[in-house]
Amino acid sequence: WNMLPRSAGPYGGICATAADVVRFARLFIDGGTAPDGTRVLSAGAVEAMLTREVEMPDQWFLGAHWGLGWGLFEWDGARGFGHDGSTFGQLAYLRAIPEAGIALALLTNGGGAAPKVFETLCRELTAELAGVTMPGFGPAAGAPGADAVRPAVDPTPFVGGYRREGFLMTVTDRPAGEGVLQVRYEGADGLKDTFEPLFWNLVPVSDTPSKTVFAGRRNEKDAWIPVVFYALADGSRYVHFGVRATAKSA
Structure with missing residues (x-):
């Protein structure tokens, strides 16, 4: 402990x-x-x-x-x-x-x-x-599963860096496994190098003009978690992940 x-x-x-x-x-x-x-x-x-x-x-x-x-x-x-x-x-x-x-x-x-x-x-x-x-939030609730119909989503708007105090998320469209996007989650600022980077592969669940919902997990043993991309009225982009909103920085 x-x-x-x-x-x-x-x-x-x-x-x-x-x-x-x-x-x-x-x-x-x-x-x-x-x-x-x-x-x-x-x-x-x-x-x-x-x-x-x-x-x-x-x-x-x-x-x-x-x-x-x-x-x-x-x-x-x-x-x-x-x-x-x-x-x-x-x-x-x-x-x-x-x-x-x-x-x-x-x-x-x-x-x-x-x-x-x-x-x-x-x-x-x-x-x-x-x-x-x-x-x-899983196969029975609309998240990816054997019978799920995944919407066609252009990954380009979501690719880039998202940063908040102490943490950096990097979204790429070259996932190492199943998915459309991959999130690399690591410490930054005062938390830099305090833990090994974590990776989530994302697959699309729904796509609307106001937000795009992905389901993410690190491996097949993990539960699916929601990862939501959206934009504010001024056009600034955010990702909502783990009950936290993080602004796109790059």
């Missing part, structure tokens, strides 16, 4: 068990009160944090909308909230459906199988406990 330095406190300095994470979610399910009735957050603050602020370019990875800190989703008419997290060697997941009174947390040691484990667990439990169907 690699303890993050104290400087990482604002974005990842909390250590918690799965039970701790569920208790934190319960605070929002119960309108801001602790189990003993102590008010920790005002009802107004809870409502504000669970109110949709922006629509996400990626509708699948965490939620179709984002509130004040929470990813927000709606499954079969039931509204929910959640958040994922990752650090060196660890992946964490949380989903909650307030009207059903349930919260699910999974903490893992990382690895490509973790998203599949969480998806399987969450889909089964939310169906059993809340009567809702968790949407997927």
Whole structure:
């Protein structure tokens, strides 16, 4: 286990068990009160944090909308909230459906199988406990599969570099394997050379005037993840990948 330095406190300095994470979610399910009735957050603050602020370019990875800190989703008419997290060697997941009174947390040691484990667990439990169907992003949900019809997409507009603080993504149209595009993901600036570059092969899922959705994975064992390319009103291009928007820089 690699303890993050104290400087990482604002974005990842909390250590918690799965039970701790569920208790934190319960605070929002119960309108801001602790189990003993102590008010920790005002009802107004809870409502504000669970109110949709922006629509996400990626509708699948965490939620179709984002509130004040929470990813927000709606499954079969039931509204929910959640958040994922990752650090060196660890992946964490949380989903909650307030009207059903349930919260699910999974903490893992990382690895490509973790998203599949969480998806399987969450889909089964939310169906059993809340009567809702968790949407997927895979062959059965329109992503590439044996019977999927892939749209013809010109890769040229998407090729280039995308950069944000600490990270660089390079998109090429010469993938080393199945796909139309390939993403090389590596550290930059203060995170340069802190981890080996990662590669995702991308295949198209849908293409509309407002955005083009690809499904990406590193290998056949990994779960498919959405990678969305889109442009702002001023023409600047972005890629939305892993719940983060990154501007095209070259």
